[in-house]
Amino acid sequence: MRVDFSEAVNELKNADDILILCHRNPDGDTLGSGFALLRALKSMGKRARLSCDDKIPSKFSYLYEGVENEDFEEKFIVSVDVAERKLLGERYNELYGERVDLSFDHHGTARLFAKKTYCESESASACEILFGVIEALGVEIDNKIADCLYTGMSTDTGCFRYSNVTPRTHRIAAELIEKGADHTGINIKMFETKSMNSIMLEKLCLQSLEFYAEGRVAVITVTKDMLESCNCDKSDLDAIKPITRQIEGVEIGLTVKQEDNGKTGISVRTSENYDASLICAHFGGGGHARAAGCEMKCTPEEAKNKTVAFILESLL
């Protein structure tokens, strides 16, 4: 069930012993909004902890600095930036998928898996929503909460670069900087630093780059061997996914990734002429208009061929 802003805030006000869930492959927005909410709830005297099915990448450690993750039996479960149950991760979907009380989300494709969902699809990030939520909870946003919220706003917009940015996005960023967000340090960590492993991965990915339809479609293929040989994990692919679409003339960029259990994931990025979420919906996935994803039970080569064939036949 969808609820309005004040009902969502009231749910939180009345809750205690709260478990906050982030999505699998956690990024700056799910972690930023999750830890901002965790800090806010704790400052209200509530018991709360945050959990994620996947390991939190070390570059995000500043988000939880000084926060104790308490152990207790959860009475209320809230998810942040989780568009559908299965994005909780395989284990967590099984454990918590039917038990989420409240979901905060900003995806247009949000499935209403929680008992109550507050979704603002015009928000560039979940953190943009949580900024309002935390203010409505009556919590003073300190520099640590500001760091968390700024992180999600910056990472989900490519540092205020993408079309999801609105005047409100900039105005909230202004307030967060005033409240002490270390915007410069966060942006250096998120955007200007590449690990040696990830640069080696980039090298291999560029070697796999292929073009179709006179350069309007570009594909990067990433196998498990490639990831392992660079000592990289799935989170390192976030930096790879935008590459294809950034090439002049490319309208649809695909990153094909070999998953476990004989599956292959496809990440799709598009120019404004094509809808990435429609391409992925054809294969049972979803997402945003400019960035979406889907998964297939086949080899990377087969998944690539299917996706490219669909694009060539139906779109170009």
Place this chain on the structure above:
Amino acid sequence: MRVDFSEAVNELKNADDILILCHRNPDGDTLGSGFALLRALKSMGKRARLSCDDKIPSKFSYLYEGVENEDFEEKFIVSVDVAERKLLGERYNELYGERVDLSFDHHGTARLFAKKTYCESESASACEILFGVIEALGVEIDNKIADCLYTGMSTDTGCFRYSNVTPRTHRIAAELIEKGADHTGINIKMFETKSMNSIMLEKLCLQSLEFYAEGRVAVITVTKDMLESCNCDKSDLDAIKPITRQIEGVEIGLTVKQEDNGKTGISVRTSENYDASLICAHFGGGGHARAAGCEMKCTPEEAKNKTVAFILESLL
């Protein structure tokens, strides 16, 4: 002489037949503030034109779309984003260097070469200043002026990434988007587009990447063959030079480039622990503390070995 904001605005109000000068190697900020001012002055019924000693790169053509550059004898000269006379360019410094009536600048190092200078060094860009100036002139900021101002604000801050961004920067960006700035299109043009040639060059450069001193020194080597095979020229190397230093743990990044006539150029980028200009000075070159260059009469392999040897022996 330094003047305050209202005096600078009054100078413009009282002026006519105005020549606006940008700095040489024009970038998004000098052009964005120049064309925003040009459009504003014309909408006030004044005669004005913009000029630059160097050619305006074609990617900025949207800034002057629909603007007629009138021919007249200038009675008033205003420079934008020009920190010192010689940055007008060699010819323009000679022609106009002593005749500039009013300068708008945001550089802490601004030299007061104009009769009157209005400088806000806390502004992230000249466009941030011109936003206030144009409002104070009583001109309604339309979507074209908004495009111009957004361009300089975005390019001079690395798209709101650098430490020069303040809350005001974000608030003005919000207003410009409301006034119709095509922020998404501008950012794609300025930041998100790589030519297919330059991405192929990046691939080859990453293949050449080597590390020394446990990853504290990284080297990319670019031969003439590599540039030719990608149909690239020297200007495409601007995107390559920062790569080495952005790798986690790298303190000194070298880009070794084969030149004509048996020469090799070395571009050095350093973290704040090392001075790039000192490394280059040892080989007869120079530059800034974080970015410098030098040239040697030898093969790329020899130049690389000499430079790495000097760094290992003298610095690390």
